[in-house]
Amino acid sequence: MGIGMVLDMASAATPGRIATGSRQGGTTYRQLDELASRGAGLIGELGARHLVFVGVNGPVLPVLMFSTARAGIPLAPLNYRLPSHQLLELIDRLGDPVVVADAEYVDKLAGCRHRILSTDEFLRLAGETEPVAGDRSEDEGTAVVLFTSGTTSAPKGVLLRHRNLLSYLINTVEFGSAAEEQAALVSTPPYHIAGLGAVLSNVYSGRRMVYLPDFTPQGWLDVVRREGVTSAMVVPTMLARIVDHLDGAPAECPTLESLAYGGARMPQPVLERALAAFGNTGFVNAYGLTETSSTIAVLGPEDHREAFANPELRGRLSSTGRIVPGVEAQIRSEDGTRVLPEGETGLLWVRGAQVSGEYMGNGSVLDEDGWFPTRDRARIEDGYLYIGGRADDTIIRGGENIAPAEIEDVLAHHPHVREVAVIGTPDDEWGERICAVIVPSVDDHDDPEEIRTWCRARLRGSRTPDDVVFADDLPRTPTGKLVRRDLVEQITAGLAG
Structure with missing residues (x-):
């Protein structure tokens, strides 16, 4: 059984609860379950071995994610901002793909040798297709192919298997833990591990998801206030723009209980301004990599509050927190042969069931004991992990x-x-x-x-x-x-x- 069981459990536990969209008129978990089963049927009729998605984050992403899971094939979301030739190159690297693209990106894929459906067309055809009974995925099957951002080299296709994603979920999220009034604002792109992790973690906890496809600081604040958002995740550049926009004023987001950030280094001055603006919100720093199926270290709300209030602990705000359950971490020498003592800076290696370390066409880079070289420079002090940037930098x-x-x-x-x-x-x-x-x-x-x-x-x-x-x-x-x-x-x- 793969990640499809996450939707099975949510639909069985809270079928009438809103899964995606506004409080009035959104899609319930029962409706999402049916859409995913019909989508799996359509994928089977199309004969796809990979489903590519080129589009913004929105309510269609959970449909595609669980449709592919039930069909037993991988989902490969691509960066819709890439030039046409790069998108076509990535699509051609996948076996027997069918492409689903938002309407505004269909023309960008002109010249593609594979079947292309617009998002609306996929949903319409899925609605006319008989639902698939059961789930064809397997623990060892590939659930997702994510291409790395290629900030220092050409993009690599990371393979995340169902067991990797389920391990991350089971060790970090409590099933059904969200109250019915809770809502998560999702503004991270679908081709980023945080965007896919948001689908799994929110469905598993039973939380409603609302979307902001095109980020602006005022637009983000408006959605939080209008939809009663209780949790959200941003990348550092988003948070910097929000605090610049507030310009010292309080955020006035009374329902926002949790604000997570990650994806890149957070400048401490930006974080300190944000902590002041969102005085009643708990901050969470989530550190992870594509290859680790999302989060492997967390700096929680209490850590933030203590460090912000105590100048002697202020430096802790620059850490990524403590390693999550189910993951082990080591700091090794530059050549990877020696484990360094606490406090020394070296290269971070991690191990755990959620760690993939596997690349399309290149196999696994795990060592013989299952350790993955993150290529991040880091140190551990008093149990807190401090990231010092990429070794390549x-x-x-x-x-x-x-x-x-x-x-x-x-x-x-x-x-x-x-x-x-x-x-x-x-x-x-x-x-x-x-x-x-x-x-x-x-x-x-x-x-x-x-x-x-x-x-x-x-x-x-x-x-x-x-x-x-x-x-x-x-x-x-x-x-x-x-x-x-x-x-x-x-x-x-x-x-x-």
Whole structure:
């Protein structure tokens, strides 16, 4: 049995409860169950071995997710923002795919060699198809294929099996724990593990899902207030835009009990402003990777409150919290051969039933004992996990390894810095130079030497940026991850010019 059983259980326990949409006129769990069974029947008639989705997050995503589960084939949501040729390349990498696309993206797929249905067409045809009885999925079967964002290399297809996703769910979510009035706002994209994890965790807990396909700060606040949203998840760039929009005013979202964030590094000044604006809301930092079926470490509401109230614990806000049940973590040396003692920085390895570590066409990268190399630099102190950025981002200057995050965390506190990214640029003498790329928070700040002086007073001299470049924005994925390879190319070309 696969993830289809999640909907089976929810439909049996609370058939009349709203699963998706508004409190009046939304889709109930019984209706979602029937839609998924009919969708599975349609998929079987189409002869698909993969179902591709190109569209925004919305009520169709749970239908597609549970339809493919019951049909026993994987769902592959793609980034609808990609250029046409990249979308077609990814589709061609999948065996016997059928594509479901929102109407506005159908033309973008012109030239696709495979069957394309618009979202509305899929739902209409599914409604005319006999429902499938039972579930054809197996624990070892692939439930989802997710292509990584490719911030440092070409996208890889991560295979998440039913057992991986169920393990994550059973160890972190209590079945039927949501009260009927609770609602979750889902604004993360469907091609991100957080978007798919939201479907599973909210259906398993019995929580109503409402959607915000196109994020704006005011639009997000309006939906929270209008729909009585009790929980939501945002990426750091979303939260930064919300607190900028509030500009010191209280958020006035009385129903919002929980606000989770993740997907990229959260600048501590942004988090502190958000904690002040959402004074009665519990904050949760959820850290995970595509390959780990979502969350593997959590910094909970009480941790946030204690750290925000106590200056001696304030540094804990930069941690990702404690490892979740069912997952083990080790910090290893650079070559992966030695486990480092607590407090030392190295590379994070994780192990557990929810960890996949398996790639389409490349097999598994787990070691012989089942450990997955995350490629994140990290340390563990007092049971809390601190992430120091990707190992691939490390700057090697004069033979010394320098983590960009160490410098970024300092510069983020400068009063005139809105966003910052630290990268390495080529240097004939030192191997690499440290370059700080800054999006200023004021219009007239253009003094690189002032930034360097300010940084030198707070860091070792070898960590002071050699170059400071001001920019209007930083290249990021829709989930807020910095696309370092694009930034390095832009800045290197600019410095050379």
